[in-house]
Amino acid sequence: MSTVIVGAGQAGVHLAATLRQEGYQERIVLIGDEPEPPYQRPPLSKAFLLGSAPEHTLHLRAESFYRDSAIELLRGERVTWIDRPGRRVRLAGGTHLAWDRLVLATGARPRPLGVPGEDLGGVLPLRNLADARALREHMASARSVVIVGGGFVGLEVAAAFASEGGEAVLLEAGDRLMGRAVTEPVSRFFARAHADRGTRIRLGAGAAEFLGRRGHVTAVRTTDGRTHPADLVVTGVGVLANSELAEWAGLAADGGILVDAALRTTDPRVHAIGDCARFPSAHHRARVRLESVQNAVDQAVHTGRLIATGEVRSYRELPWFWSDQKGLKLQIAGLPTGHDHVQLLGEPGSGRFSTLVFRGGRLVAVESVNRPADHMAARRLLASGRELAPDRAAAPGFDLKAFTADTAELAV
Template sequence: HGGVVVVGAGQAGVQVAESLREAGYDDPVILVGEEPRPPYQRPPLSKEYLAGKLPDAELALRGDRFYEDRGIRLLVGRRAVELDRSGRVLTLDDGTVLPYGHLVLATGARPRPLPVPGGRLEGVVGLRTLDDAQELCRRLESARDVVVIGAGFIGLEFAAACRAAGLNPVVLDIAEQVMGRAVSAPTAAHFAEQHGLRGTRLLMGTAPTELVGRDGRVTGVRTADGTTIPADLVVTGVGVLPNTELAALAGLDTDNGIVVDEYLATEDPHISAIGDCAAFPDPRGGGRIRLESVQNAADQARCLAARLTGAARPYDALPWFWSYQGDLRLQIAGLATGHDHTVVRKDERTQGLSVYCFRGSSLVAVESVNRPADHMAARRLLASGVTVTPEDVAGPEFSARAHMA
């Protein structure tokens, strides 16, 4: 029983394989992915890719020879279906049996299905995979009435891409605030206003009750007040569900994700979980969290590879994130969850904005819009542990960079 087997050839899976090799690990590394192609980046799928600005080849996470050059065995188009923990073997859907010394679950997440009738009509599309994005590119060529359900990051990014294609989408969400779960009220209000000014119709506090269609194709979205909004393309972005089935079948603990400790280990010492599928202890807030970001997937992969090569340390990387919505470039340092106070700094000249989020007197997150220098400084400031108060930030001369000096 030697070697590491990784289930899921996405951002986290590829990074853990790479970091193992960088750390000198020289036993077998096998990367199993169910998607029928080499690993690729997801973030552009709701951004540049839809505008036709990025050829398929540039989506690849690593170059053609990357896996071969490092002796990483890449098995794509195959799904792991069974996990025998006592025998330490993984079985794939084509019958392949892979013994492992350590198993990494990096299975990611999938779009949450829309909980209303009509979700399976033709013209109703989620957005997670390259196949989804290719279908959307095709449909955008002839679409006239686009409705986006869910005003989260992906929904709003997609809305901006629609506008770039000359369409004026309608975005609806049950919540009152856009990107409700993840950003502060001032940032949400700014994005709602700016999307509106650019031609998106936002219907907040609006629940879809049914997708209606004719001959199996979607024609509209019915809402709780009885209106039907015409639609020949409906994109759903109502969150994701972590892929925990394999872990749960093998008797591992799951609770909104595969449960791991601060070392990203499950209760089985031979199995770890990283990335979108992992529920881990929040090093800053207490409680368990699950994050959906490239930063989290990559940093957890690096942390795990370090442990597997003898340099164990708890996972405590500072979360950061970006969401580019047309010309509105949001960057977030830290986690705004649980903040109770914000200080807004606006640059009237460039319309850029940075929102400092505090929990009590501690700075927990900084959200920046078109202020990349603020974002980089905020990441350093939050990671440094240097104290900064709301009064500091509200001062006329405040700059995060100067504050640390």
């Protein structure tokens, strides 16, 4: 029989590699809908956009890897139907492929704004390599840039543009930057840092309409009634999970493909991993859908071992994230969502600090800005499950790295 993997991104490629590493001898078919070899996405809004990372450096694996590992890589192919009773998938060209295990690693797509003029030339999302190529080409000649969305991608693009000497207007409909992902002190720090670099930040202002001439954008009218000139607009207001294929096959979905603790869908022979999957988090005590390299890779490894060995275990890996905004390195361990207390370590004015994030007296996340030692200590501490009381964290001179080392020694 065979394992068919739908999606040739970070999760899909790592799953195929894990299967072989775990001794899986059956057929593996890896299906990607883009014509390029599978590639990394994080550099698209950073090094690739700045021209410092050629396309070949983005490849997840050399093309010889797939051949040498007997992984059938189908590029530029799209699965249009899943036949669960017959255990087959149908490709757009009509070909059918049989499977014993099916893994959906279908990822996500940019969330549309749903405003007039969104289809004008010069209004660009940034999700895949084709988007990044187009954006890099437009940036070379753009004079007036508007970025819609103050999340990780929007701020990374703003940082890239500022590093080239440009100035952009960044629109964020919420009351702070990265509002769904970070705490208020971190939001404030990044707002000040980007403003100091020349980015004009407009909070509480979303895009209401894109104005254009001869099919190309010329301005953005915002929800607060202002109009900003623009010959380039970058949109980044979140993503939607690619769950339609699963839904058409009768699998449960709700803001992502629903999976159990072992990352299996409502059909136990069908798995979902990466950006498209909503799973019960052992660290958040709720179902979550995460968009990160760590999540994609760790879920791929978990599922590869399950398929290869038959051993069913719950997925329990600690989530962690990063965003590199041209000299401003933000690293997050855990999930800050729903917190009720934040303890600062260090001084934001120095450009190097961390926040300890608590919920109900329990440490649930640590955010670190240009303090990588804190980030590594936080990952060890949170993964261990050991407690850190808020009053201990608030003590003068508290050192997270030293505390983590001490608790590790006590546990030996």
